[in-house]
Amino acid sequence: MEPHPFDDAVALTRQADGRYAGTVPPPYWNMVGPFGGTTAAVLLRAALAEQPAGIEPVAFTVNYCAALARGDFTIDARTVHAGRSVRHVNVEMQQGNGTVSTASAVLALRRPTWAHQPAKPPAVPPPEAVSAMPTDGAPNWLQRYDFRFVHGAWQWQAQPYDTLRSAHSTLWVADKPPRALDFLSLTALADVFFVRAFHVRGTTVPAGTVSMTVHYHASAEELAAHGDAPVLCTVDAHTFARNFGDQIAQLWSGDKLLATTTQMTWFKQ
Amino acid sequence: MEPHPFDDAVALTRQADGRYAGTVPPPYWNMVGPFGGTTAAVLLRAALAEQPAGIEPVAFTVNYCAALARGDFTIDARTVHAGRSVRHVNVEMQQGNGTVSTASAVLALRRPTWAHQPAKPPAVPPPEAVSAMPTDGAPNWLQRYDFRFVHGAWQWQAQPYDTLRSAHSTLWVADKPPRALDFLSLTALADVFFVRAFHVRGTTVPAGTVSMTVHYHASAEELAAHGDAPVLCTVDAHTFARNFGDQIAQLWSGDKLLATTTQMTWFKQ
Numbered sequence: 001m002e003p004h005p006f007d008d009a010v011a012l013t014r015q016a017d018g019r020y021a022g023t024v025p026p027p028y029w030n031m032v033g034p035f036g037g038t039t040a041a042v043l044l045r046a047a048l049a050e051q052p053a054g055i056e057p058v059a060f061t062v063n064y065c066a067a068l069a070r071g072d073f074t075i076d077a078r079t080v081h082a083g084r085s086v087r088h089v090n091v092e093m094q095q096g097n098g099t100v101s102t103a104s105a106v107l108a109l110r111r112p113t114w115a116h117q118p119a120k121p122p123a124v125p126p127p128e129a130v131s132a133m134p135t136d137g138a139p140n141w142l143q144r145y146d147f148r149f150v151h152g153a154w155q156w157q158a159q160p161y162d163t164l165r166s167a168h169s170t171l172w173v174a175d176k177p178p179r180a181l182d183f184l185s186l187t188a189l190a191d192v193f194f195v196r197a198f199h200v201r202g203t204t205v206p207a208g209t210v211s212m213t214v215h216y217h218a219s220a221e222e223l224a225a226h227g228d229a230p231v232l233c234t235v236d237a238h239t240f241a242r243n244f245g246d247q248i249a250q251l252w253s254g255d256k257l258l259a260t261t262t263q264m265t266w267f268k269q
Numbered sequence: 270m271e272p273h274p275f276d277d278a279v280a281l282t283r284q285a286d287g288r289y290a291g292t293v294p295p296p297y298w299n300m301v302g303p304f305g306g307t308t309a310a311v312l313l314r315a316a317l318a319e320q321p322a323g324i325e326p327v328a329f330t331v332n333y334c335a336a337l338a339r340g341d342f343t344i345d346a347r348t349v350h351a352g353r354s355v356r357h358v359n360v361e362m363q364q365g366n367g368t369v370s371t372a373s374a375v376l377a378l379r380r381p382t383w384a385h386q387p388a389k390p391p392a393v394p395p396p397e398a399v400s401a402m403p404t405d406g407a408p409n410w411l412q413r414y415d416f417r418f419v420h421g422a423w424q425w426q427a428q429p430y431d432t433l434r435s436a437h438s439t440l441w442v443a444d445k446p447p448r449a450l451d452f453l454s455l456t457a458l459a460d461v462f463f464v465r466a467f468h469v470r471g472t473t474v475p476a477g478t479v480s481m482t483v484h485y486h487a488s489a490e491e492l493a494a495h496g497d498a499p500v501l502c503t504v505d506a507h508t509f510a511r512n513f514g515d516q517i518a519q520l521w522s523g524d525k526l527l528a529t530t531t532q533m534t535w536f537k538q
Binding site: 237 | 327328330332334335349350352354355357359361367368371373375377379380381382383384385386387388433435436437469470479480482484486488505506507508509510511512513514515517519526529531533535536537538
């Protein structure tokens with residue numbers, strides 16, 4: 001069986017202690033670089049690579065410094081602090097002689113405690129009742145996901161809206177072809193939402209994520225139990241001003257909140 | 270005039286290129302270490318220290334690795350990438366021979382663009398119509414802030430609630446004594462909210478923030494225009510499970526969203 005393109009995208013070769021080599025994945029190519037979600041996922045993979053069994057991600061921040069070119073990259077991972085149950089790992093991706101992205105991961109051996117989830121998922125039709133967005137002819141990375149918009153599908157306009165609109169979307173998203181959910185694919189899914197500036201303006205503008213933070217609320221077992229079904233996502237933004245807008249999103253499996261994520265995204269006038 | 274205790278808290282002495290020394294601030298001492306907000310603020314100060322004029326913070330993530338002890342610390346700041354308008358700076362705080370915290374800052378020279386703020390502040394009474402929380406006898410850092418809870422004031426219970434409650438609070442917060450708002454004090458304010466696990470349980474538990482991300486939506490001029498008035502804040506959480514809970518908050522000046530922040534906080538069973 002052919003490996004799933006996502007597994008190729010996060011493949012790393014160990015070169016030395018804490019140093020890994022990988023290749024920018026053509027199947028996830030966007031317009032001027034790869035989909036940022038696969039970059040985030042491969043950085044998290046490097047952060048997790050040499051950690052003890054049972055260690056899971058709690059918080060992960062990736063900062064995108066420069067566009068990645070086609071070809072190879074290296075990642076350096078450094079365990080900054082190792083406590084009894086919580087570990088901090090900083091990673092940095094280089095291409096040529098420059099740093100193209102950095103990330104920090106808080107990892108932990110999480111144990112059973114009391115639990116409480118005040119947040120509730122939105123009421124939505126099941127994915128099979130929602131039509132999939134056509135992606136034929138779209139950049140490669142869009143063809144790697146099945147997008148089913150319940151609300152807030154993006155409609156391209158020739159001119160920006162006269163009155164700027166809501167940044168909200170609710171959608172089902174799945175890997176295409178289907179792939180069992182894990183922390184790496186969940187991290188990529190956190191970056192899968194279209195730039196909110198496009199939604200509020202109705203047109204595309206030069207834009208790119210500069211920083212993404214993912215907070216993980218599910219265990220490896222809970223992700224495995226989710227399997228390869230679509231993930232329900234809500235996305236929104238608080239504000240846009242002076243070249244930057246934010247993005248907030250929730251990723252759900254049934255009634256269970258899997259992850260929350262926030263971004264700051266640059267846009268040009 | 271005596272310097273404001275916050276200015277003492279974020280004071281740094283330059284020791285070499287990108288290396289600074291500071292002292293843990295006794296006026297912001299908490300139970301087993303200083304208030305995390307001042308640690309975040311002094312890390313941001315180091316990140317901004319040698320940047321060009323006009324550079325402002327866009328996104329900032331601080332990871333708390335270990336408890337800070339009383340005494341001195343050093344901070345190393347490294348500009349990872351310097352683009353035309355966006356810069357990435359990573360900082361690391363050491364005490365003794367160990368790393369106690371790390372942070373990454375995305376900084377930018379922000380220019381006028383179209384603007385859009387879908388988020389709206391809650392309708393609340395003015396701060397002078399809300400009573401201030403007594404802080405006499407409380408840990409030092411609590412005495413450095415004026416807290417006026419509109420909703421969700423924390424009420425200590427001898428036993429945890431039978432049914433876990435809302436994590437939401439709405440409150441006015443100001444530096445005490447008053448101090449004109451800037452990016453550093455705004456960053457500290459982002460960590461000023463009591464641990465949400467205390468609110469949902471009704472009792473305290475051993476707990477501490479492991480990671481905080483702040484997204485900045487206001488300019489230096491807008492912060493200066495705010496002056497030393499209280500900042501309106503809303504705080505909430507999505508979920509608590511397996512030793513970690515999250516926290517989300519918004520910080521407002523009138524109708525203008527100044528910053529949004531998210532955390533992951535560790536708690537013991």
